[in-house]
Amino acid sequence: MATRERRPATRRPPRPPGRACSSFRAVTTPRHPPLAALREPPPEVRRAAGRLAGLRVDMQRLKRDVLELAEIGRNPADRGIYRMAFTDADMEAKRWLADRLEAAGIPAWMDGAGSVHGRLGADEAPGVLIGSHTDTVPRAGMLDGALGVLAGLECMRALGERGIALERPVELISFSDEEGRFGGMFGSEAFCGLITPESLHFTALDGAVLHEEMRRCGLDPLLALDARRPPGTIDCYLELHIEQGPVLERAGDAVGVVEHITGLFKWLVRFHGEADHAGTTPMELRRDAFLGLAEFANEIPRLLEENGTERSRATIGKTQIMPGAPNTVPGEVEFSLDVRDVSQESLTELADALRKALAAIARRRRLTMDLEFQAEVAPVPCDAGLIGLLEDVARELGVRHRRLPSGANHDAQLVAGIAPAAMIFVPSRDGKSHSPREWTDWPDIEAGANVLLHAVAERARRPA
Numbered sequence: 001m002a003t004r005e006r007r008p009a010t011r012r013p014p015r016p017p018g019r020a021c022s023s024f025r026a027v028t029t030p031r032h033p034p035l036a037a038l039r040e041p042p043p044e045v046r047r048a049a050g051r052l053a054g055l056r057v058d059m060q061r062l063k064r065d066v067l068e069l070a071e072i073g074r075n076p077a078d079r080g081i082y083r084m085a086f087t088d089a090d091m092e093a094k095r096w097l098a099d100r101l102e103a104a105g106i107p108a109w110m111d112g113a114g115s116v117h118g119r120l121g122a123d124e125a126p127g128v129l130i131g132s133h134t135d136t137v138p139r140a141g142m143l144d145g146a147l148g149v150l151a152g153l154e155c156m157r158a159l160g161e162r163g164i165a166l167e168r169p170v171e172l173i174s175f176s177d178e179e180g181r182f183g184g185m186f187g188s189e190a191f192c193g194l195i196t197p198e199s200l201h202f203t204a205l206d207g208a209v210l211h212e213e214m215r216r217c218g219l220d221p222l223l224a225l226d227a228r229r230p231p232g233t234i235d236c237y238l239e240l241h242i243e244q245g246p247v248l249e250r251a252g253d254a255v256g257v258v259e260h261i262t263g264l265f266k267w268l269v270r271f272h273g274e275a276d277h278a279g280t281t282p283m284e285l286r287r288d289a290f291l292g293l294a295e296f297a298n299e300i301p302r303l304l305e306e307n308g309t310e311r312s313r314a315t316i317g318k319t320q321i322m323p324g325a326p327n328t329v330p331g332e333v334e335f336s337l338d339v340r341d342v343s344q345e346s347l348t349e350l351a352d353a354l355r356k357a358l359a360a361i362a363r364r365r366r367l368t369m370d371l372e373f374q375a376e377v378a379p380v381p382c383d384a385g386l387i388g389l390l391e392d393v394a395r396e397l398g399v400r401h402r403r404l405p406s407g408a409n410h411d412a413q414l415v416a417g418i419a420p421a422a423m424i425f426v427p428s429r430d431g432k433s434h435s436p437r438e439w440t441d442w443p444d445i446e447a448g449a450n451v452l453l454h455a456v457a458e459r460a461r462r463p464a
């Protein structure tokens, strides 16, 4: 990718809103038809050139894995899962995954960044890589990340058991610290060669320093710099993930084929005015910093409409009013601004328009302004060939599907910089994620896993 997220050395930006819970009414759209068709493949599947009729994941086994992994790091009091990167629970989950791979006869290992790998097929051809993550946010649900890893494991087992001749190895990777205890996407950054020795000094909000925590877990932090995957050794990357939004559920589709992964920029904005007495200072003499923020917030919908696309999102998720006393005119405000779109062009236009609007408001209200650029991530299109393959497979399996963008960031965004990448989404009940309420119906999980399986099989059987 062209730009990488830049992070302050000791401060983590707030969670991207695209991944946070969103609240909306439960929808009652009829579900997609039950997946009976999946068990008895329709004739066109059997006819499909080169496709493997009857190849399916073992849903009972996948379900058992999901429920078993969910017990690692579970807090019985709030039912949330706590497997933040490089905690004991996170390491236990990594060992559990490695054991599962080995039990299936698939060699497993951990790279220097703490990402767990498994590999089916011994030859040296570029591998078909399936990935996601098993670390979580605090008080997480059981599917974010874990589902992609476990679906990948199940695909490897299904391919291995059928004894399907593979022209390329199929590899699984569970990336470490996707969720951001130490900034996020540490495993995929290391894998793509994007970390430096400085990255190892990242300090978490709980005060833990990355290299110290890695050492505590028995890892040599400097080896993370060796986790880079040589270019040209990956055929493609596929990631199955929960949608974390409402689109698929509302549409009644079982599977989403991701077209673009959103890009974003994050700013921290400060307006400085003057703190004065709320009773004695006439309105026209005030330099009220909060009114500057209020005016700007009110302009956001218009600015997006005029300068963005229908996929533009802008969020002020955190504000602080200073000095913060009920009887004092706010002399200063600080607020976050998180802006996302799948088009770099519209992100650039939005940045320009938002900056001009902030400056105009500051001028009008006699405020001064600081703008701190906290992060920038370029949008990434998924690979057109892989999108087409996923759609063909879904159609042939009789799975209701649609294309959609990803509003959240994923490891796939980084891996797309070194190999063709694509993502499969499955519906999130009520759009919830990062919460014990996170859920996807089992038939949808089965449909998504079977689409992944056939796409992987197709790629891995192509002559190297």
Ligand SMILES: [Zn+2]
Residues within 6 Å of the ligand: 133, 144, 145, 178, 241
């Ligand atoms: Zn995730």
